Amino acid sequence: MAKAKALPKGVLDSRQMLTKINKEPDSLGLVLLYGTESYMIDGAVSMLKKAFLGEGAEDMDYAVVDTRTGDKFDMGKLEELVSMPPWMSPKRLVVIKQSGLPNKELSDKDLAVLKDIPSSAVVVFFEETVDSRKKSFKAFLQYGTVASMSGFEESELTGWISKRFAKENLKIGFEAANSMASRCANNMMELVNEINKLSLYCQGKGYSEVTPDIVELCCPPDLSGKIFDIMDACGSGNAKIALGTLDKLIANKEPLPRIRVSIVNHIKALIMAKDAGSAQALVDRTGMNDFRAKKLVAQSQNFNMKSLISLYLAASDSDSEFKHGLIDERYSLEIILVKASAKTTT
Secondary structure (H helix, E strand, O other): OOOOOOOOOOOEEHHHHHHHHHHOHHHOOEEEEEOOOHHHHHHHHHHHHHHHOOOOOHHHHEEEEEHHHOOOOOHHHHHHHHHOOOOOOOOEEEEEEOOOHHHOOOOHHHHHHHHOOOOOEEEEEEEOOOOOOOHHHHHHHHHOEEEEOOOOOHHHHHHHHHHHHHOOOOEEOHHHHHHHHHHOOOOHHHHHHHHHHHHHHHHHHOOOEEOHHHHHHHOOOOHHHHHHHHHHHHHOOOHHHHHHHHHHHHHOOOOHHHHHHHHHHHHHHHHHHHHHOOHHHHHHHHOOOHHHHHHHHHHHOOOOHHHHHHHHHHHHHHHHHHHOOOOOHHHHHHHHHHHHHHOOOO
16 A cells, blocks of 8 residues: 555644544534545544533434435534534534535635634534645634544554454464455455454454464455465466466456456556565555565566556556447456466566
């Protein structure tokens, strides 16, 4: 996974935001949280409720407007919600989901509403995406607190998985933890579900450690690992094995579009590895964990840079041809793998 993009000036990352909720709740009034990592967002909501709502006061002092479920939202609605005093809580908590407000052009009157959130209320906007160039986004920065709610970096995720299992008195090694992260595409909410499932399985069997074999038995297929296997076969010039692994993925009902994207991304990663020349340089440039970096650099030695770039361009071209109905999707993938197997000079 690439190193996280630098955040706009003044924007907190997810852990900074959670720390702020925990240690400085009284500093919050207007809040904008954006991103798609539901684990972090749900964690923020739980902490906000704990910080601001009295016991048993959720029905009275907590309001949610979710436009995804058909709720209507406008600035008049916001003014109405924040004008109500809290009944049984230190502050009234108002959560607005997917309003699109931070990406809209706002009038001076609208901006004044954001600026003048009363001290008796905390208003939290949740958005999947934002445009940091918009005047409205800058208003959130000026008048409130803004945070990007992303998950952990790839290099940190295995440690987090290990700590979660430790709470269940279970051990897990790096290989098994890394496999779990790969199988869940680093999605923390999916990982929580898999951790809970594996914990129950191991406790029921009397196991004290989650091994790679247990992960293989209980967790979803490791698409990333299979793509590594495919490219290993291509790198050794064995198109038969590469195509056979592709066949197994398809037989296991792995969606072709997901396989295609994974192969293209893997070729791109091999280009970066080839250019970096060493695992440490790749880690420094991308922030990926050392284990994956070493595997990519080793695998990249089976290809020359010209071949990798040619493969990447061919994959992009075949994707366009498929989308325009000029070629069968499976056949286009098979062509890429055959080409990759034929171009393996170092």
